Amino acid sequence: MFQFAIYNSPKTLEEAYSTLVENKNNLILGGTSFLRMGNRKYNTAIDLCNLNLSYIKEENDCFHIGAMTSFRDVETNLALKEYYSGMVGKSLENILGVQFRNNATVGGTVFSKLGFSDFIPVLLSLNTTVVFYKGGEISLKEYLLEEKNRKDILIEIKIKKEFMKCSFQTVRKTTTDYAILNLVLSKTIEDNYKLVLGATPKRALIAEKTSELLNKLKKDKFDRIISEEEFEDIFKILFQEIEFQTNMRGTEEYRKLISKSMLKKALKEVL
Ligand SMILES: Cc1cc2nc3c(=O)[nH]c(=O)nc-3n(C[C@H](O)[C@H](O)[C@H](O)COP(=O)(O)OP(=O)(O)OC[C@H]3O[C@@H](n4cnc5c(N)ncnc54)[C@H](O)[C@@H]3O)c2cc1C
Structure with a gap:
């Protein structure tokens, strides 16, 4: 302790x-x-408990979620369920029990950038920024790339309101275990895809080149069905740009293997 x-x-x-x-x-x-x-x-x-940092505010263009907001409040928020195919709340449902989720905070999670996080890849697949007291507002993507821990206070996260189709795929040995792999696919109404991998087991990353290829394939094709040969090209690019590794939860090979079926399932869901 x-x-x-x-x-x-x-x-x-x-x-x-x-x-x-x-x-x-x-x-x-x-x-x-x-x-x-x-x-x-x-x-x-x-303790930030007296600073009124537990809130979910919906504005015209974005959601503001205060750093002291609990996972449970995010999971059960009705306004958030209407956006992003409801995946923001869904990504938290498997994290231990309700008691735990009543206590774990958005700020503690995002600040820590934990590789096994289910919440961070979901936020990264959306247009999310983080707001620090001294450091101001930066994109979550930039924040995750910072190696050093900031000496600052995370005040809130902001998620841009967009009508998107999204899919959150996670594989774990048992429901409440840590994820072996997380994969998130989002698609805007303009048909722009963003693919994010988490628990690789490293920190969540956007698969930029793979997302570009998905955009190209989907836009060029009238029937929008990706062939097996095209899938092989997609996975080749994915494995070049994202480093899958081995840890006690799964091997590099196993992670690569399951990523294939996870991506195919995600694509079906966002079509
Ligand atoms: C047993 C266990 C199992 C878990 N399983 C999962 C899982 O399956 N999936 C998953 O996604 N997550 C999992 N988690 C992680 C969990 O969901 C939370 O992300 C994590 O516990 C941090 O939340 P917290 O609010 O308790 O942070 P704390 O433990 O209070 O803080 C974590 C760090 O963040 C700093 N910090 C906190 N708030 C701020 C702030 N506002 N500004 C600046 N710094 C701050 C603290 O100083 C500390 O360094 C698990 C955690 C535990 C303990």
Whole structure:
């Protein structure tokens, strides 16, 4: 279990931020579910619970989801269910139990960039930005490419409202286990495809070249049916641009193999 010497629940974001940067061993608390798995000793723990960061706001052009919003609130939000084929909520349904999802936060998840995350690849397949207190707003894609952890507070994420067809595919040994592979396919009404792979087991990535090829194949074809030869070209590109690796949950070969049927299933769903 992690430990800290001082508990602090600031009344303003400025107070939270100045406490965070005053000592490199100070930290922000989300739902603490991941922090509790470690044994590190910290100086001051900064609880954001008094900063009204638990919300899902729907505006004309985007959804704002506050950093302290629980997975359960996202999963059960009715407005979000109307968008993106309902996959934002669906991607959270298999993460342990309701009790756990009432506690795990959007901020703790996105900030941590965990490779096995189910939520991050879904957000990456949409037009998502992350908003930091000092660092401002950047795309989730750019944020995930940053190697170093920021000393900043994630305030909220923003998802652009778009009518899209989406498919979230996940393979796990048992329902509540970590994913062996996550694959997300989104398609805009202009027929633009975006393919994202997660739990490879590395951090989620957009398969840019494969998405381009899918766009080309789908737009050029009247019947929109991809042949087996074309699928072989798609997988060749996919395996060149995305590094699948082996870990205790699955081998590189197994991940590659299941990605084929996952992509075919996803394509059927978004047609
Ligand atoms: C046993 C277990 C099983 C899990 N299984 C899955 C799974 O199958 N699929 C899946 O997708 N996820 C899974 N997760 C991950 C989980 O869903 C959460 O993503 C994770 O626990 C982090 O959420 P939290 O709110 O508890 O963060 P915390 O543990 O509180 O924080 C995590 C990190 O983020 C930092 N942080 C938190 N909030 C902020 C903020 N607003 N600004 C800046 N930094 C911040 C903290 O300082 C810490 O470094 C699992 C986690 C556990 C513990």
